[in-house]
Amino acid sequence: MAAVPLVRIRALNPAPVNASGDYVLYWMIAFRRARWNFSLDRAVEWCRELSKPMVIFEALRCDYPWASERLHRFVLEGMAANARQFAAAGAFYFPYVEPSIGAAKGLFAAVAKRACVVITDDFPAFFLPSMMDAAAKKCSVRLESVDSNGLLPLRAAAHAFPTAFAFRRFLQKELPKHLQEMPARDALARTQLPRLKTLPSKIFRRWPAASAGLLNASGDALTALPIDHSLVPASARGGSIAAERIWRSFLKRRLARYLEDRNEPELEGASGLSPYLHFGHMSSHQIFAEVARSEKWTEARLALRATGSRSGWWRMSEAAEAFLDQLVTWRELGFNFCAHRGDADRYESLPEWARATLEKHAGDRRKWRYTLEEFKAGQTHDPLWNAAQTQLVRDGRLHNYLRMLWGKKILEWSKTPREALRVMIELNNRYALDGRDPSSYSGIFWCLGRYDRPWGPEREIFGTVRYMSSENTARKHRVREYLKEYAPSANRPIS
Numbered sequence: 001m002a003a004v005p006l007v008r009i010r011a012l013n014p015a016p017v018n019a020s021g022d023y024v025l026y027w028m029i030a031f032r033r034a035r036w037n038f039s040l041d042r043a044v045e046w047c048r049e050l051s052k053p054m055v056i057f058e059a060l061r062c063d064y065p066w067a068s069e070r071l072h073r074f075v076l077e078g079m080a081a082n083a084r085q086f087a088a089a090g091a092f093y094f095p096y097v098e099p100s101i102g103a104a105k106g107l108f109a110a111v112a113k114r115a116c117v118v119i120t121d122d123f124p125a126f127f128l129p130s131m132m133d134a135a136a137k138k139c140s141v142r143l144e145s146v147d148s149n150g151l152l153p154l155r156a157a158a159h160a161f162p163t164a165f166a167f168r169r170f171l172q173k174e175l176p177k178h179l180q181e182m183p184a185r186d187a188l189a190r191t192q193l194p195r196l197k198t199l200p201s202k203i204f205r206r207w208p209a210a211s212a213g214l215l216n217a218s219g220d221a222l223t224a225l226p227i228d229h230s231l232v233p234a235s236a237r238g239g240s241i242a243a244e245r246i247w248r249s250f251l252k253r254r255l256a257r258y259l260e261d262r263n264e265p266e267l268e269g270a271s272g273l274s275p276y277l278h279f280g281h282m283s284s285h286q287i288f289a290e291v292a293r294s295e296k297w298t299e300a301r302l303a304l305r306a307t308g309s310r311s312g313w314w315r316m317s318e319a320a321e322a323f324l325d326q327l328v329t330w331r332e333l334g335f336n337f338c339a340h341r342g343d344a345d346r347y348e349s350l351p352e353w354a355r356a357t358l359e360k361h362a363g364d365r366r367k368w369r370y371t372l373e374e375f376k377a378g379q380t381h382d383p384l385w386n387a388a389q390t391q392l393v394r395d396g397r398l399h400n401y402l403r404m405l406w407g408k409k410i411l412e413w414s415k416t417p418r419e420a421l422r423v424m425i426e427l428n429n430r431y432a433l434d435g436r437d438p439s440s441y442s443g444i445f446w447c448l449g450r451y452d453r454p455w456g457p458e459r460e461i462f463g464t465v466r467y468m469s470s471e472n473t474a475r476k477h478r479v480r481e482y483l484k485e486y487a488p489s490a491n492r493p494i495s
């Protein structure tokens with residue numbers, strides 16, 4: 001196993017390694033998987049260095065913003081899959097599900113106290129950066145966060161990029177240095193690390209490990225938790241085993257038609273992987289490695305010039321290049337923004353031209369105006385918008401093309417652009433399985449002008465921010481079956 005690149009490792013506190021501790025602690029908070037994970041690789045490195053066993057600690061609190069049965073069950077299914085995989089590898093896995101608000105207080109400090117060193121995941125969005133900062137203050141041994149987010153290490157770039165084009169050009173120059181640096185496919189295979197039998201009983205007495213019933217979210221297991229029960233689980237199953245199944249099917253059957261099909265709402269032309277990427281159940285390194293293998297691709301094929309162009313750099317098939325442009329350029333552009341800006345979720349982070357034009361038109365008359373509750377319930381005058389909202393509420397996902405339209409219309413039908421931003425964040429992050437991610441903020445802010453340029457003619461409300469209309473969408477794309485499937489009459493009550 002190659003060493004984890006130093007550019008992916010950050011010490012979060014100045015505390016030393018305690019070589020006389022009992023174990024190396026991997027606190028899994030974002031890359032919730034047993035494979036293709038630099039954090040796990042780093043923990044294995046420390047175990048070898050110190051000849052200590054590893055404890056993998058994966059917790060789920062109940063007070064995170066938008067906590068619901070939908071999100072909880074997806075994460076729990078991931079934990080159940082991890083429990084199986086870590087048991088098969090003989091690793092000590094401690095899954096914990098907080099039963100009531102505040103119950104987990106003190107748990108991290110208690111588990112970290114006996115550790116030699118603590119490794120955690122470096123995820124640049126949602127409440128995770130502030131949770132890591134707080135943990136660093138409590139941890140009396142070295143706490144390292146490791147970046148296993150994407151192909152480009154977050155800290156290989158020195159600043160946030162304003163456009164996909166500029167970021168792509170940077171990637172084309174920088175990425176070749178990092179493509180050989182892959183996390184281990186299976187870091188625990190053949191490691192023969194020392195084994196740990198158990199943790200001190202006083203830890204388990206106060207914070208019992210989650211039962212198999214809870215991890216499988218069976219029976220009433222979720223009912224007792226203080227989370228939003230009105231938002232029921234979506235049909236998609238969480239976890240790395242489900243992710244693997246979806247990925248294999250896409251790679252084998254649909255990738256070849258990605259370019260033609262991905263923008264068609266009625267075709268399942270895209271991968272459907274975003275919830276798995278978001279919760280870390282699947283790694284973009286694995287996806288990239290397997291696309292490259294299926295294309296019989298080697299690095300020698302890379303174009304030498306970094307032009308920033310969307311196609312022709314990888315020198316793979318057009319479909320594979322289009323897919324990698326989303327997975328690498330667009331996905332990592334959002335990670336880049338969040339890692340380098342503390343204000344990625346704030347209105348003020350919009351480019352100056354976008355703010356100026358939106359402010360100029362903030363007072364324009366709105367022909368239609370809806371409240372958050374009306375948006376939530378899909379009660380607008382526009383059947384296509386309502387259908388998109390229904391899909392989001394019912395299935396926890398939204399087709400990318402319709403998602404752009406969905407956001408643009410929220411801008412058009414809200415009292416002000418700031419109010420539109422609030423509504424988009426609330427709906428996207430509450431209902432979408434892949435919400436609360438750097439890509440959530442890229443997509444939402446793109447609707448308001450981030451990563452874009454001014455477009456003429458200047459219009460009411462939008463100014464020069466790019467406009468989209470349902471009529472055009474319905475003309476350019478087939479939506480009849482989509483409307484039938486998600487027409488509001490087919491709605492299930494939300495709450």
Ligand SMILES: Cc1cc2nc3c(=O)[nH]c(=O)nc-3n(C[C@H](O)[C@H](O)[C@H](O)COP(=O)(O)OP(=O)(O)OC[C@H]3O[C@@H](n4cnc5c(N)ncnc54)[C@H](O)[C@@H]3O)c2cc1C
Nearest residue numbers: 270271272273274326327330331400407434435439440443
């Ligand atoms: C208003 C709005 C909100 C959005 N909110 C989210 C969100 O909460 N979470 C989220 O992951 N994406 C979000 N996106 C981006 C995009 O819609 C989804 O990533 C994509 O639809 C996921 O479907 P897929 O996995 O089938 O994508 P594929 O087409 O199969 O793409 C593969 C992967 O590439 C990444 N990707 C694809 N398109 C984009 C994009 N435009 N921007 C960034 N990354 C991309 C995703 O990780 C995706 O899983 C949003 C876009 C808009 C316009």
